[in-house]
Amino acid sequence: MQSNRLINRPQLVKSIRPRRTDAQAQVDLRKRWNGHWHGRIDLITNRVARTFLSERPRPTLGCTYPKPSHCGKVFEPPGGPNLLSRINGTALMLGLALGNAVLAFRLPPIPQPASYHQFADQRTWLGVPNFGDVASNLAFAVVGLAGLWFLLKPGKLTNAFVDPRERRPYLVTFFALLLTAFGSAYYHLGPSNARLVWDRLPMTIVFGALIAIVIIEHVSLEAGLKLLPFLVAIAAGSVLQWYRDELHGHGDLRAYAAVQLYSALVLLIAPLLKSRYSRGYDFLIVFGWYALAKIFETADRFIFTHTHIVSGHTLKHLAAASTGYWMLRMLRLREPSPPEFIAH
Numbered sequence: 001m002q003s004n005r006l007i008n009r010p011q012l013v014k015s016i017r018p019r020r021t022d023a024q025a026q027v028d029l030r031k032r033w034n035g036h037w038h039g040r041i042d043l044i045t046n047r048v049a050r051t052f053l054s055e056r057p058r059p060t061l062g063c064t065y066p067k068p069s070h071c072g073k074v075f076e077p078p079g080g081p082n083l084l085s086r087i088n089g090t091a092l093m094l095g096l097a098l099g100n101a102v103l104a105f106r107l108p109p110i111p112q113p114a115s116y117h118q119f120a121d122q123r124t125w126l127g128v129p130n131f132g133d134v135a136s137n138l139a140f141a142v143v144g145l146a147g148l149w150f151l152l153k154p155g156k157l158t159n160a161f162v163d164p165r166e167r168r169p170y171l172v173t174f175f176a177l178l179l180t181a182f183g184s185a186y187y188h189l190g191p192s193n194a195r196l197v198w199d200r201l202p203m204t205i206v207f208g209a210l211i212a213i214v215i216i217e218h219v220s221l222e223a224g225l226k227l228l229p230f231l232v233a234i235a236a237g238s239v240l241q242w243y244r245d246e247l248h249g250h251g252d253l254r255a256y257a258a259v260q261l262y263s264a265l266v267l268l269i270a271p272l273l274k275s276r277y278s279r280g281y282d283f284l285i286v287f288g289w290y291a292l293a294k295i296f297e298t299a300d301r302f303i304f305t306h307t308h309i310v311s312g313h314t315l316k317h318l319a320a321a322s323t324g325y326w327m328l329r330m331l332r333l334r335e336p337s338p339p340e341f342i343a344h
């Protein structure tokens, strides 16, 4: 068993400060466990993760897993901070889903505001109406294509997946981000409810795939793979249901809002669970980009009137596309947890 060869904390501390019996393990936070420099962002995110996720010393991986060169350079604990057991984590996810559904049913119907299509920046440039909100969708195309290229190219992301089937929800995610570029550009060329459905549909597919990713990597691989098509169908169905009701004159956004809220909550709790991979706290940063996108969306006119250059909605597209960029970054940097941490 590889785990038998892992050095324990006292051994590690002793190896770092042999003359101090009360020594705390000293680890260079600027380094990932393969010793590569990853700059200030990783330093900050590691410190945030250490502060909020676990107070235990991190460097428990020893000199055998996954490579001898990893010795003494591990910051993140294998398998994540383990604040919640797998059973409690599963119960929390189910409870949140139930609570979310009950809340959605108890709320009064949420109609689509007629003013929604009136965006702050309506300038035409190069013959393209609403140029800022249309052109900024290029970010979704770039991120979507980059993700698909990395996922489909042999030899890339070699450490990102223990089981090749785990690529599926990420393929769905990045393909849906690519579709978002087209759907959102189409909508912003002539904003209307009929076009808005094509803007929202691919984004909700991303939400469904994200939930499946968290289940696969934190709860159960088999369950997550089986749930993937259902989660995508439920998420996409929430948009279709809204549009069908809209056509009948009583559009209701409750289901769509519930899907968004649930996927955001799942991202928030993911770092609390044991993970198949390192860098579980990257899900928090993905959530952060998503929250920033929502803030930009709300401040559309405020930002435009104060900058006269860019609107909040244009920035919203860039922040939302950054969620995909950060997921791709996580895939490139993460490492599998030791086998005993991996759920099947």
Ligand SMILES: [Zn+2]
Pocket (backbone or CB within 6 Å): 133, 184, 188, 313, 317
């Ligand atoms: Zn938009």
